[in-house]
Amino acid sequence: MLDVSEIKTIEHDVVVIGAGGAGLRAAIEASSRGLNTGIVCKSLLGKAHTVMAEGGMAAALGNVDSRDNWKVHFRDTIRGSKFLASWRMAELHAKNAPARVRELEAWGAVFDRTKDGRINQRNFGGHRYPRLAHVGDRTGLELIRTLQDHGIHQGIQVHMECKVLNLLTDADGAISGVLCLWRETGRFMLIRCKAVIMATGGGGKCWKITSNSWEYTGDGAAIAYDVGAELMDLEFTQFHPTGMVWPPSVRGTLVTEGVRGEGGILLNSEGERFMFRYIPERFASETADTIEEADAWLTDDKNNRRPPELLTRDVVARAILAEVKAGRGSPHGGAFLDIANRRDPAFIKKKLPSMYHQFKELAEVDITKQAMEVGPTLHYFMGGIRVDADTQETAVPGLFACGECAAGLHGANRLGGNSLSDLLVFGHLAGSGAADYIEGRRGDKAAEFNPEVVAKHVRAATSILNRESGPNPYLVHDKLQLAMQENAGIVRTGEQLKEAIAQLTALQPEVDQVKADGASQYNAGWHEALDLSSMMITSLAVAKAALMREESRGAHTRLDFEGERAEWGNANVVTKKGSDGEMIVQREERPAPPPELEAIARATIEELESGTVG
Amino acid sequence: MSKRTFRIWRGNAEGGDFQTYEQESSEGMVVLDVIHGIQAEQANDMAVRWNCKAGKCGSCSVEINGKPKLACMTRMNMYAEDEVITVQPMKAFPVIKDLVTDVSWNYEQNKRIKPLQPGKPEADGDYRMAQEDIDRNQEFRKCIECYLCQDVCHILRDHGKTDVFVGPRFMHRLADLAMHPLDTRDRVPEIVEEFGSGYCNITRCCTDVCPEHINITDNAIIPLKERVVDRYYDPIAMLGRKLFGGGKSSENTD
Ligand SMILES: Cc1cc2nc3c(=O)[nH]c(=O)nc-3n(C[C@H](O)[C@H](O)[C@H](O)COP(=O)(O)OP(=O)(O)OC[C@H]3O[C@@H](n4cnc5c(N)ncnc54)[C@H](O)[C@@H]3O)c2cc1C
Ligand code: SF4
Ligand code: SF4
Ligand code: FES
Numbered sequence: 077m078l079d080v081s082e083i084k085t086i087e088h089d090v091v092v093i094g095a096g097g098a099g100l101r102a103a104i105e106a107s108s109r110g111l112n113t114g115i116v117c118k119s120l121l122g123k124a125h126t127v128m129a130e131g132g133m134a135a136a137l138g139n140v141d142s143r144d145n146w147k148v149h150f151r152d153t154i155r156g157s158k159f160l161a162s163w164r165m166a167e168l169h170a171k172n173a174p175a176r177v178r179e180l181e182a183w184g185a186v187f188d189r190t191k192d193g194r195i196n197q198r199n200f201g202g203h204r205y206p207r208l209a210h211v212g213d214r215t216g217l218e219l220i221r222t223l224q225d226h227g228i229h230q231g232i233q234v235h236m237e238c239k240v241l242n243l244l245t246d247a248d249g250a251i252s253g254v255l256c257l258w259r260e261t262g263r264f265m266l267i268r269c270k271a272v273i274m275a276t277g278g279g280g281k282c283w284k285i286t287s288n289s290w291e292y293t294g295d296g297a298a299i300a301y302d303v304g305a306e307l308m309d310l311e312f313t314q315f316h317p318t319g320m321v322w323p324p325s326v327r328g329t330l331v332t333e334g335v336r337g338e339g340g341i342l343l344n345s346e347g348e349r350f351m352f353r354y355i356p357e358r359f360a361s362e363t364a365d366t367i368e369e370a371d372a373w374l375t376d377d378k379n380n381r382r383p384p385e386l387l388t389r390d391v392v393a394r395a396i397l398a399e400v401k402a403g404r405g406s407p408h409g410g411a412f413l414d415i416a417n418r419r420d421p422a423f424i425k426k427k428l429p430s431m432y433h434q435f436k437e438l439a440e441v442d443i444t445k446q447a448m449e450v451g452p453t454l455h456y457f458m459g460g461i462r463v464d465a466d467t468q469e470t471a472v473p474g475l476f477a478c479g480e481c482a483a484g485l486h487g488a489n490r491l492g493g494n495s496l497s498d499l500l501v502f503g504h505l506a507g508s509g510a511a512d513y514i515e516g517r518r519g520d521k522a523a524e525f526n527p528e529v530v531a532k533h534v535r536a537a538t539s540i541l542n543r544e545s546g547p548n549p550y551l552v553h554d555k556l557q558l559a560m561q562e563n564a565g566i567v568r569t570g571e572q573l574k575e576a577i578a579q580l581t582a583l584q585p586e587v588d589q590v591k592a593d594g595a596s597q598y599n600a601g602w603h604e605a606l607d608l609s610s611m612m613i614t615s616l617a618v619a620k621a622a623l624m625r626e627e628s629r630g631a632h633t634r635l636d637f638e639g640e641r642a643e644w645g646n647a648n649v650v651t652k653k654g655s656d657g658e659m660i661v662q663r664e665e666r667p668a669p670p671p672e673l674e675a676i677a678r679a680t681i682e683e684l685e686s687g688t689v690g
Numbered sequence: 691m692s693k694r695t696f697r698i699w700r701g702n703a704e705g706g707d708f709q710t711y712e713q714e715s716s717e718g719m720v721v722l723d724v725i726h727g728i729q730a731e732q733a734n735d736m737a738v739r740w741n742c743k744a745g746k747c748g749s750c751s752v753e754i755n756g757k758p759k760l761a762c763m764t765r766m767n768m769y770a771e772d773e774v775i776t777v778q779p780m781k782a783f784p785v786i787k788d789l790v791t792d793v794s795w796n797y798e799q800n801k802r803i804k805p806l807q808p809g810k811p812e813a814d815g816d817y818r819m820a821q822e823d824i825d826r827n828q829e830f831r832k833c834i835e836c837y838l839c840q841d842v843c844h845i846l847r848d849h850g851k852t853d854v855f856v857g858p859r860f861m862h863r864l865a866d867l868a869m870h871p872l873d874t875r876d877r878v879p880e881i882v883e884e885f886g887s888g889y890c891n892i893t894r895c896c897t898d899v900c901p902e903h904i905n906i907t908d909n910a911i912i913p914l915k916e917r918v919v920d921r922y923y924d925p926i927a928m929l930g931r932k933l934f935g936g937g938k939s940s941e942n943t944d
Contacts, residue, residue, distance in 0.1 A: 184806040193818035289741040323718020550730035594735030598787040601734030
């Protein structure tokens with residue numbers, strides 16, 4: 077019989093799950109409020125997804141174009157989100173991002189500079205002005221390393237290579253603890269705590285072609301869902317237009333949007349710069365419609381409109397897909413991305429060093445001489461755990477969420493660069509939200525949880541090792557990925573989504589019976605098997621939400637329901653667990669936006685700049 | 691598609707040995723892809739670290755045919771079709787299991803280094819730094835903490851001087867701070883006394899293996915050594931300064 081009291085138990089006030097930008101920033105905040113703070117993460121410190129971010133972080137510093145300010149950033153974010161972002165979150169984000177970036181500099185980040193020695197900013201899709209603070213094309217590394225080097229001196233305890241399996245709640249349903257598994261030893265650990273901040277990132281590993289690493293299995297959403305948190309906007313899965321398409325083993329690996337921001341263009345097999353044919357009505361007035369104007373923008377971005385390659389990601393990804401379908405794709409089924417004929421080699425190597433390196437080493441392509449081949453890759457979850465805009469608290473008392481695993485800021489489509497700033501702004505707010513919550517509860521009795529629940533969770537994990545035989549977890553993962561890749565891709569139909577749900581449902585018995593060989597110590601097969609249950613919940617929730625939204629908006633494109641539909645323009649899809657364990661998916665109307673914010677979002681750029689609105 | 695022969699070290703702290711696997715490799719694959727194939731089809735429980743599969747996170751450090759490398763950036767076509775590929779964990783660190791080693795010592799060293807202590811920003815709230823004054827810092831800050839340089843440094847690998855020398859990765863972290871235009875700390879005494887800059891004898895093995903091509907020896911360690919010597923009024927300092935430049939590139943950053 078399993079004796080729960082034998083599981084090592086430690087205590088923290090706050091447990092942050094995840095050590096990406098969001099988790100680290102949240103932990104720094106919580107610990108600065110005097111709380112005993114612990115971080116748990118699946119990989120080593122410094123290896124989270126954030127390290128891979130390339131292009132930059134968006135903040136209206138106005139260093140490069142002084143016309144920029146929070147209102148323009150807010151307007152860009154809302155428009156990019158197809159009017160589905162949380163108004164309050166988009167406001168908080170645009171207002172707070174500059175301070176968060178400056179603070180990072182004081183903690184040691186060394187951003188690229190302008191001529192007058194301030195933080196340089198680059199252009200990115202959907203952003204009206206050069207707005208992305210960056211370090212070449214390794215901005216995420218700078219962000220995570222800076223937070224890491226600052227955070228290790230704040231008394232935060234980091235539990236690395238430790239996977240959170242479940243959240244534990246007390247009799248009132250409030251957070252009281254966390255059950256984890258040390259990957260290295262295969263031992264379990266319990267953490268007694270008053271609050272948890274979820275910062276686990278996305279769930280790209282549910283698809284075959286993705287820019288995401290093995291860690292992104294939707295754990296945060298699934299674990300939070302299990303104890304009663306609501307999920308929102310999961311149908312909005314972002315396909316980045318430019319992933320590598322060749323060689324096969326790196327299919328999906330990201331090619332930063334910075335390539336287009338620095339002047340790169342997209343061509344089809346006929347050499348046509350095809351993006352001019354895909355400019356949506358809503359952006360027509362702000363987008364160049366001739367090659368001459370688009371080219372002139374490179375040297376004079378004040379008097380010329382932006383090239384269509386810098387339209388929002390959903391638009392560019394669908395355009396590439398359409399070109400390939402029309403038989404105008406590149407040899408390996410993508411489009412050509414050319415910077416070689418646009419900029420000189422020294423410029424390319426200075427501004428895009430890691431892209432240069434990546435193509436040289438992995439594809440034997442010299443991007444200063446040849447075009448790259450690129451195609452869409454599953455990249456980002458706009459949806460996730462539903463949170464309160466100001467405190468980041470979820471529907472579960474004591475459970476907070478921030479970063480990619482939380483929903484709200486990006487609505488139907490995220491602008492590039494808005495994630496890194498999201499991590500800092502809402503990581504900071506989640507840390508203070510959790511601290512306020514704990515201070516408000518002072519004098520409460522110690523956190524308690526039910527040992528029987530713990531025992532049940534532990535048995536579920538160990539039975540994967542102990543059973544005699546069962547399906548190979550790697551092969552089950554392959555099947556799951558195929559179901560999503562083929563049926564919940566960049567364009568979807570109701571039939572396909574029903575097929576995805578049917579395939580996933582049929583896969584459930586295999587997931588329940590997977591078998592991992594070998595001992596519990598650093599057992600990759602066991603870890604893979606444990607991630608499967610999160611991926612099942614995440615995939616199902618995505619497919620069901622996508623089936624419910626009968627329109628096409630942002631990253632969600634339904635071939636059977638083309639175009640945006642008025643009746644969906646102000647509604648979210650919310651998913652939660654029912655009392656019998658069934659998945660409840662429902663549509664919820666959104667409250668009316670604050671009039672002053674709505675006026676800013678709907679204003680023309682001229683009205684905003686002249687000050688007649690806002 | 692072709693079958694390739696891999697010898698992979700399997701075991702844990704108590705011991706282990708090489709196991710041989712035959713596995714398919716197709717066009718464009720890297721060593722990590724083949725290891726993943728073996729893991730999925732022949733050895734489910736085999737331990738190997740990885741995250742980005744694009745040379746950005748520094749997780750997949752191993753020794754391939756005796757050379758410290760990132761498994762995700764080592765292309766199969768670097769090796770002859772009939773060449774046996776031997777993969778083992780980094781030697782300088784204690785093994786946990788199979789290809790995974792205990793690198794926690796590195797995290798402890800980083801913690802010993804005092805963080806940046808910037809002065810006050812300008813009146814408008816912004817700091818000013820010229821791009822040419824931070825080019826060097828940005829070179830060091832490309833570091834992905836793969837610890838391959840730590841793995842090859844003979845002071846750590848062969849002489850086990852982990853109690854007195856922090857190794858090349860943290861020598862250049864110290865250089866980054868010492869050359870940072872905003873930092874106000876005097877770091878010279880601890881660089882020699884606590885972090886052991888004197889132990890490095892400039893063999894350049896660290897620079898040779900760095901996947902980020904950081905010139906650790908010439909751009910970080912030698913300038914640090916030069917500053918140390920400078921502090922002790924050694925006449926060599928004058929020579930060193932002439933040879934390598936040095937001193938904070940811009941103490942005054944208006
Ligand atoms: C290649 C690439 C390039 C990108 N470029 C940009 C860019 O230029 N600009 C931009 O704004 N955005 C970019 N993004 C998006 C952005 O990087 C991510 O959205 C962001 O880094 C997510 O950060 P996070 O803190 O939410 O989580 P992550 O950095 O994803 O970290 C998640 C953490 O949670 C931990 N974790 C997960 N599950 C568990 C569990 N069960 N138990 C314990 N720990 C767990 C992981 O170990 C990890 O530490 C890019 C993304 C990719 C993949
Ligand atoms: S140059 Fe110095 S730090 Fe680098 S490997 Fe040689 S002894 Fe070690
Ligand atoms: S300096 Fe180079 S070799 Fe050393 S840890 Fe950093 S990236 Fe790796
Ligand atoms: S997996 Fe990230 S460097 Fe190899």
